Amino acid sequence: MMATLLVFLAGCGREEISTLIPAGEVAQDQFNLLILSSIIMLFVIIVVSIIFVLAIVKFRRSKMGEDMIPEQVEGSARLEFLWTAVPIVLLLILAVPTVYSTFDLADVSTMDVQAEDGTSSNLTVNVTAKLYWWEFEYPEQGIVTSQELVVPTDERVYFNLISADIKHSFWIPSIGGKLDVNPENVNTFYLTFDQQSSELEDGVFYGKCAELCGPSHALMDFKVKSVDREEFDQWVTAMQSEEPAAVEGDLALQGEELFGADGLSCIACHATSGVGEGNIMQGPNMATFGDRNRVAGYLEHNEENLKNWIADPQEYKPGNLMPAAASLNNGEELTEQELDALAAYLMGLTVEE
Amino acid sequence: MSSIAQKKGFGATIWDFMTTVDHKKIAILYLISGGFFFLVGGIEAMLIRIQLAKAGNDFLSAGLYNEIITMHGTTMIFLASMPLLLAFMNAIMPLQIGARDVAFPFLNSLGFWLFFFGGIFLNLSWFMGGAPDAGWTNYASLALASEGHGIDFYTLGLTISGFGTLIAGINFLVTIINMRAPGMTYMRMPLFTWTTFVASALILLAFPPLTVGLFFMIFDRLFNSSFFVVEMGGNTIIWEHLFWIFGHPEVYILILPAFGIFSEIFAIFSRKRLFGYTALVFATILIGFYGFMVWAHHMFTVGLGPTANAVFALATMIIAVPTGIKIFNWLLTIWGGSISFTVPMIYAVAFIPSFVAGGVTGVMQAIAPLDYQLHDSYFIVAHFHYVIVGGVVLGILAGTHLYWPKMFGTMLSEKLGKWTFWFFFIGFHLTFFIQHFLGLMGMPRRVYTFGADQGWDLFNAISSAGAVFMAIGVIILLVNVVMTTIKNERVGNDPWGDGRTLEWAIPSPPPFYNFAQTPLVRGLDTFWIEKMDGNKKGMIFAEPLGDIHMPNNSIIPFVISLGMFIASFGALYFLDGDKPWALAVLIIGLLITFGSMLVRSLKDDLGFYITKEELLEDAKGGKTDGH
Numbered sequence: 013m014m015a016t017l018l019v020f021l022a023g024c025g026r027e028e029i030s031t032l033i034p035a036g037e038v039a040q041d042q043f044n045l046l047i048l049s050s051i052i053m054l055f056v057i058i059v060v061s062i063i064f065v066l067a068i069v070k071f072r073r074s075k076m077g078e079d080m081i082p083e084q085v086e087g088s089a090r091l092e093f094l095w096t097a098v099p100i101v102l103l104l105i106l107a108v109p110t111v112y113s114t115f116d117l118a119d120v121s122t123m124d125v126q127a128e129d130g131t132s133s134n135l136t137v138n139v140t141a142k143l144y145w146w147e148f149e150y151p152e153q154g155i156v157t158s159q160e161l162v163v164p165t166d167e168r169v170y171f172n173l174i175s176a177d178i179k180h181s182f183w184i185p186s187i188g189g190k191l192d193v194n195p196e197n198v199n200t201f202y203l204t205f206d207q208q209s210s211e212l213e214d215g216v217f218y219g220k221c222a223e224l225c226g227p228s229h230a231l232m233d234f235k236v237k238s239v240d241r242e243e244f245d246q247w248v249t250a251m252q253s254e255e256p257a258a259v260e261g262d263l264a265l266q267g268e269e270l271f272g273a274d275g276l277s278c279i280a281c282h283a284t285s286g287v288g289e290g291n292i293m294q295g296p297n298m299a300t301f302g303d304r305n306r307v308a309g310y311l312e313h314n315e316e317n318l319k320n321w322i323a324d325p326q327e328y329k330p331g332n333l334m335p336a337a338a339s340l341n342n343g344e345e346l347t348e349q350e351l352d353a354l355a356a357y358l359m360g361l362t363v364e365e
Numbered sequence: 366m367s368s369i370a371q372k373k374g375f376g377a378t379i380w381d382f383m384t385t386v387d388h389k390k391i392a393i394l395y396l397i398s399g400g401f402f403f404l405v406g407g408i409e410a411m412l413i414r415i416q417l418a419k420a421g422n423d424f425l426s427a428g429l430y431n432e433i434i435t436m437h438g439t440t441m442i443f444l445a446s447m448p449l450l451l452a453f454m455n456a457i458m459p460l461q462i463g464a465r466d467v468a469f470p471f472l473n474s475l476g477f478w479l480f481f482f483g484g485i486f487l488n489l490s491w492f493m494g495g496a497p498d499a500g501w502t503n504y505a506s507l508a509l510a511s512e513g514h515g516i517d518f519y520t521l522g523l524t525i526s527g528f529g530t531l532i533a534g535i536n537f538l539v540t541i542i543n544m545r546a547p548g549m550t551y552m553r554m555p556l557f558t559w560t561t562f563v564a565s566a567l568i569l570l571a572f573p574p575l576t577v578g579l580f581f582m583i584f585d586r587l588f589n590s591s592f593f594v595v596e597m598g599g600n601t602i603i604w605e606h607l608f609w610i611f612g613h614p615e616v617y618i619l620i621l622p623a624f625g626i627f628s629e630i631f632a633i634f635s636r637k638r639l640f641g642y643t644a645l646v647f648a649t650i651l652i653g654f655y656g657f658m659v660w661a662h663h664m665f666t667v668g669l670g671p672t673a674n675a676v677f678a679l680a681t682m683i684i685a686v687p688t689g690i691k692i693f694n695w696l697l698t699i700w701g702g703s704i705s706f707t708v709p710m711i712y713a714v715a716f717i718p719s720f721v722a723g724g725v726t727g728v729m730q731a732i733a734p735l736d737y738q739l740h741d742s743y744f745i746v747a748h749f750h751y752v753i754v755g756g757v758v759l760g761i762l763a764g765t766h767l768y769w770p771k772m773f774g775t776m777l778s779e780k781l782g783k784w785t786f787w788f789f790f791i792g793f794h795l796t797f798f799i800q801h802f803l804g805l806m807g808m809p810r811r812v813y814t815f816g817a818d819q820g821w822d823l824f825n826a827i828s829s830a831g832a833v834f835m836a837i838g839v840i841i842l843l844v845n846v847v848m849t850t851i852k853n854e855r856v857g858n859d860p861w862g863d864g865r866t867l868e869w870a871i872p873s874p875p876p877f878y879n880f881a882q883t884p885l886v887r888g889l890d891t892f893w894i895e896k897m898d899g900n901k902k903g904m905i906f907a908e909p910l911g912d913i914h915m916p917n918n919s920i921i922p923f924v925i926s927l928g929m930f931i932a933s934f935g936a937l938y939f940l941d942g943d944k945p946w947a948l949a950v951l952i953i954g955l956l957i958t959f960g961s962m963l964v965r966s967l968k969d970d971l972g973f974y975i976t977k978e979e980l981l982e983d984a985k986g987g988k989t990d991g992h
Contacts (some may be wrong), residue, residue, distance in 0.1 A: 025806030026820040031738045032805050045735040046805075053725035060692060060721050067700045068714055071635070076703035080636075081897075085701065087641035087694070095693040096686060103682045106732060110682075111675045113734040118671035178506035179601060181666060181741060185807035189737020192666045194602065195506050195595045199668035218819065222666075222741040222809045224500045225507060227427035230812035310816055330427045 029218040031185045037204040038188030041113055048109065052102050117189075120200050123170045136170045137161065140291045141180035141193040143225065144232035144332055145309060147297070149290025155251040156288045158296035160304050161219065161236045164244035165205045173199045176291060181223035184236055190222045205238035216305045227331040233309040250363040251286035251299065259360060267357025270350060276340040278354075284361060295334065302362035315359060319351040384918035386470035387877050391477050392456030392772060396765075398481050399448030404839070405488065406440035409433045411836055414796070418829035420817035430813035431498040432515065436488075438501030439519065442615065443526060444484040446753070449761045450622040451480075451533055454561045456772050458537065460868035460875060461555045463546025463884045468539040470916045471965075476532035478926035483526025486933055490518035500811060502612070505593035505604035509585060514937055520583045521933040525926075527572050527579070534568030537561055546867075547907040548886030552646070555866040555890075556632075556639060559646050560625030563653040564618045570657065571614035578607030587940045602667060609660035617656040620752065621649060623760025624691060627713045630763055631695050633863050634710035635702025638890060641694040648687035648694075655684045665736045674733040681731035688724055692717065707861065708782035712763035715790050719759065723751030726801065741811075744804025750797045762789070762842070770860040774873045775853050781845040785838045792834025799824045799831075858903065865893040870903035878913050881980050882906040913975040921961050928957030 027033045034040040076082070125133050138149040149156040163169050173182050173193040183190035188203045209216050221232035239247065259268050271278045281295035288297070304313055308328055311317040320327070323346060325334040337346045346354075373381065382390060412433050416425045425433065459467055467473050490496040497519035499508040508516045541562045545554070554562070581592040582604070591597035593604055632639045639645060661669060661677040695717065704710065726748040730736045739745055762785070769777045803824050808815065815821055859869040867884060868875075870892045885907035888894050895903050935951025938944045 024802055026818075029807035029819055030805065031807060039738070042735050042738045045732050046729070046738070049729045049732055049735065053728065056689075056725060057718075057721060060696070061718065063693075063696045063700070064717055067696055068704060071699060071702050071704050073636075073703045073705045080703050082635070082637045082702045084638040085640060085697075086638065087644065088697075091693070091697065092641055092644050092690065095689055099686050099689045103685060103728075106728070107679055107682060110678050110732045110734065113732075114675045114678065115671045117734050117737070118674075175506075178510050179504055183741075183809070185738065185742075189734065190666050190740060191737070192668055194668065196600055196602065197668065214818070218807065220807065220809050224431070224504070224811040226510070227431060227498075227813075229431075230427070230809075230814050 026213075027186065028212050028214050028216065029185050029220075033186055035205065035207040035217065036184075036187035037206060038117060038202070039186055040206075041117070042189055045109060045113060049106055052106060056099075056102070117201065120170060120202060122168070123200070123202070134168055134170055135164060136172065137163070138172045138174075138290045139182060139193065140174055140176050141182065141221065141232075142176045142333075143178070144221070144228040144329055145296050146182075146219070146232075146234040147290055147293075150248070151290075153248050153252065154288075155248065155286045156283075156290050156297050157251065157286060157300050159234050159306075159309055160216070160300060161234060162244065162247055163205050163236065163238050164241045165208055165238045167241070168202045168204055170200065170202045173201075174291070178225050179223050180221045180225050180232065182219070183222040184217055184219045186217055187236070192223060205236070207238065208240060209236060209238045214305065228329040231308070231310050231329050233306070235305045235309075247363065253363075254285065254287060259357060261356065261360075263353050263356040264360050265357075266350075267353035267355070270354055271357055276337070278340070281334075286363060298358060298361050300361065300363055301358045302360055303364045315352075315355040318355045318358060319348075322346065322354055323351060381918070383923050384474075384920045386466075386474045386916050386918055386922075388455045388459050388467050388470065388473060389772065389874060389877070391473050392452045392454075394477050394481075395448045395452035395455060396772070398484065399445055399452055402440050402444035402484055402488075403446075403449065406437050406445050407836065407839060409437035409440065411832060413437060414829040414832035416813065417815070417825050419826060420815055420822050422814060425813065427813045428495075428498060431500075431811070432496040434811055435497045435500050435503075435515075435519075436491075439487065439497070439523070440484075441753075442501060442619070443523060443530075444480075444487070446619050446757050446761065447530060448480060448484075450564075450619065450757075450764075451530075453557075453626065453761075453764045453768055454533075454537060454564075454622060457768055457868050458558050458561045459540060459544070460771075460871065460879060461558045461866050462541060462544060462549050463867050463880060463886065464540060464544035465879050465883075465913065466916070467536050468544055469536050471919060471922060472532050472536050474919065475922035475925060476529045476536065478922050479529030479532065479929065480526045481529075482926045482930040483522045483524070483529060486525060486930055487518055487522030490515055490522075493518075502608055503582070503604075504608075505582065505585075505601040506595070508582060508604075509593055516582070517586060517937045520579045520586070521936060524576060524579050524583070525929050525933065527576055528929075529926075530568055531572045531576075534565040534572070537565040538569060541565075546880075546884050546886050549891075550886075552643065553886055553889045553891075555625075556628035556642070556645055556649075557622070557625035557866075560621040560628075560649055563649050564621045567614045567618045567621070567653050567656060571611045571618065574607050575611035578604055578611070581607075583936075587936060602664075605664055605667060606660070609663045610657070612663065613660040614653075614656045616749075616752070617652055619757045620760075621653065623757045623764075624649065626760045626764040626767065627695065627716055629866070630709045630713040630767060631698045632865055632890070633767075633861060634705045634707055634713070635699045636705075636863050637698055637702035638865075638893075639694070640697035640700075641690075642889060644690055645694050648690040651687040652684060655680065655687070659684065662731060662733075662736070665733045666740050678731050678733040682728060685724065685728050685731075692721060692724075705863070707766075708777070708779050708786060709763045709767040709861075711783065711786050712759050712766070715786070716756065716759045716763070719751060719755030719790075719793070722798075723748060723755050726751065739804060741809055742804035743800045743808045743810055746810045747797045747800035747804060750793075750800075754793055754797070759790075762786075765842075767861075769849070770856045770873050771868055772874060773850075774855050775849055776856055776860055777849050778845050781841055781848070785842045785845065787838075788834050788841065789838030792831045792836075792838060795831025795834060796828050797831070799827050803828075859892075865890040867891050867904065870895070876983060878915060878975055878980075881913075881984065882910055883908050910977055910980060912977055913980070914972055915975060916972045917970055919965075919970065921965050924961040925958050925965075928954050928959075928961065930954070931957060 024032045034043045140147040147158045148161050175193045175195045180193040181190045182193050191199050191201050216235035219234040269275050282298045283293050284298045286299035306313050307317045308321050416422050495513045495515045497515035499511050584590040585593050591599045593599045593601050659681045662681045665674050730739050766777050766782055808821050884904040932951050932954025935947050938947035
């Protein structure tokens with residue numbers, strides 16, 4: 013029965029986001045609890061169904077006769093004991109792994125364990141949720157990125173979650189359950205990524221905001237790239253280089269100009285270097301923009317969408333805090349050529365090969 | 366006096382309902398207004414399912430969608446389910462215990478009008494700048510950031526209607542404690558009276574925390590206090606606690622009376638005494654008791670820590686035990702009975718598998734670590750619709766068919782009732798079963814749209830198709846109500862033929878004084894006992910026929926509530942700062958309320974007597990013995 017259940021469930025959903033296709037230790041634990049509880053609950057359903065079906069088939073008035081007065085039974089202490097005791101036993105079977113797992117998944121005591129050279133042996137990521145995007149700071153490494161979380165596989169990654177505005181919830185369904193991102197306190201937990209995201213059809217795991225946070229709650233997505241430790245270290249090194257990637261081409265150069273302090277001052281909110289601390293800049297960091305999987309967290313990653321987004325952010329994410337382009341451009345809309353330039357520049361911002 | 370209830374013009378009927386203190390008429394008011402809000406909430410549900418029928422749909426804008434889901438939840442819980450259940454409690458419970466009315470008829474009327482004006486106030490937000498948009502849970506950080514007056518409509522509207530519900534709860538408690546007929550001991554009370562009793566106790570204890578939370582929110586938004594303002598040292602988690610300390614018992618406030626209705630139905634249509642009556646009573650009390658100890662299972666992902674999560678997980682699991690006791694006792698009630706598949710019984714029978722399905726997913730979510738995946742996903746949406754639609758709404762629909770003849774003196778069509786049932790039941794499972802899997806496939810709840818690349822398209826389309834079936838079912842029910850009312854075929858005391866409790870021993874609808882003589886109760890299922898003993902009257906009497914003291918009608922409850930309604934607009938607009946008239950509106954509203962309370966306090970209203978002669982005349986008219 014369990015095998016058929018597993019096969020059935022695995023057919024559900026996409027591997028980038030389904031909790032039924034777990035790709036991390038935490039999600040696997042939770043999936044196991046799902047299966048265990050489903051089996052116990054199926055047992056309950058079957059018992060109830062049998063009594064139920066027999067009762068409504070056997071005791072129809074058409075069979076019993078119109079004038080039949082059934083015996084007015086008061087009850088049975090023995091049966092009452094039975095259906096009190098059996099559910100308690102079933103619940104105890106569920107209670108043990110529940111308590112164990114509750115403490116296990118909350119155990120972050122190894123978070124600050126240090127190696128001999130004084131560096132942490134585990135990766136910590138500080139997550140800041142903002143309307144409607146995500147910032148990921150790697151405090152040990154001194155780098156910060158946004159919208160696309162990059163993590164090493166096969167090791168525990170610890171997360172510190174805080175919101176910069178209102179409550180959100182951090183959820184990567186195929187990697188592990190969610191944890192709320194509160195405005196008043198840091199929540200900490202860990203996840204393990206057991207599969208490289210390059211094996212997935214879309215190349216990334218999908219992350220979600222799971223707590224209603226305003227009009228664009230549905231669009232507050234992020235993506236996760238899980239890579240092996242070696243590749244992760246390369247990525248960190250590339251992020252840490254103070255020199256931003258060289259801008260190539262006239263169009264991109266014009267875009268850089270527009271992006272900078274002498275143009276639209278986008279850079280006042282959007283850093284283009286991966287070096288820095290978290291929760292300082294108003295807008296998402298752009299250092300890895302060219303490497304990303306999506307524009308604005310959910311639109312297909314192409315120049316067309318990027319230009320549309322810059323021209324009218326409210327159209328694509330209602331309620332987000334990015335100013336309308338015109339308000340930065342002396343009240344005038346950006347020309348097609350200016351949008352092209354910005355898109356060319358941003359798409360060129362990359363730290364990957 | 367009795368002749369007053371005869372022919373009346375339309376205006377006089379309206380006036381009669383505005384001033385009535387009769388529990389049976391107040392029940393009709395609850396039924397009509399609850400039914401109206403149920404339709405409003407249903408339309409909102411259809412808009413939600415249209416929007417989600419396909420990926421990337423732009424039928425509704427993001428902001429409007431959030432307003433609709435907020436109002437759908439708020440309306441269905443506070444303005445539809447609860448008043449519809451209060452309608453049956455009002456109509457039936459006093460009859461079941463052999464009482465002449467509730468303990469405080471005036472307060473009963475006040476409770477209704479407060480609920481009504483609160484509900485109207487809340488819904489006027491649609492036409493006055495936008496509805497609340499922070500979800501029915503109204504979590505504080507989002508609510509405080511919400512622009513416009515939507516959230517203020519929510520807090521003020523729920524405060525007023527919450528007063529009404531609280532008053533109703535206290536009234537029922539006092540009624541059941543004090544007004545039971547001679548011989549009606551606690552352990553002879555019908556199950557519906559028991560569940561009304563426990564649900565009223567829950568109302569009494571659960572609504573104050575909500576009111577506290579709403580007051581904090583009102584103060585934060587209107588008077589710049591900082592209970593929930595994090596930058597000023599406030600804490601938004603406090604709101605979550607206050608809300609769920611109310612919110613979880615609220616679920617039981619809804620489901621327990623539905624359990625009561627089903628208990629009556631199983632016994633009546635199996636022609637059999639409830640199996641394990643004592644166990645059912647104690648299970649009801651236990652569910653009510655545990656209901657206050659599990660609120661944090663709505664907050665497993667908040668970060669309360671493993672100790673709190675583990676404790677609340679275990680406490681939550683325990684609730685499955687008394688609930689299971691109930692299910693098995695119902696099954697054993699129909700076991701060995703003689704089952705007649707009338708419309709109420711079909712609903713009751715269908716309720717069992719539906720509610721068990723909702724119950725087992727509840728236990729799954731009690732497993733805290735598993736809930737980290739399920740929480741705020743479509744799995745939870747499926748779960749609570751299984752318990753609320755599969756439990757409460759099926760209970761309300763069953764109760765509507767069961768008690769319609771007692772409330773209106775005419776039977777709803779069984780044929781149309783079965784059509785309603787099948788459309789609604791099939792639609793319900795079609796809509797919500799598949800949502801479990803959407804949740805497991807990673808779909809968060811409260812999303813106004815979803816991308817086509819996430820594998821959720823087909824299941825959402827199926828879910829939306831199911832909603833259409835449910836809507837058709839409800840429309841057939843409306844047709845049924847209209848046709849039944851037009852036909853108006855009168856029925857006798859016990860139209861189902863197998864009634865067991867006191868309400869079936871008197872005419873349908875009962876005379877305004879209920880029992881001409883207070884009955885004497887000789888055991889559980891009084892009416893059944895008398896019938897089996899061959900007692901043609903259906904009851905024996907505890908007192909000789911004599912004058913009956915009745916309360917006068919009063920418009921004051923309506924005026925008190927109207928004053929609070931007006932004052933709320935004043936409060937709402939006062940702190941816009943640029944509307945000096947708002948303060949005047951606030952003061953006028955409060956003056957109306959407190960002025961009419963003063964009138965009520967100072968003016969003696971001693972009621973009136975129905976004389977013995979009038980009662981005899983009534984009886985001769987054949988009205989007290991329709992059988």
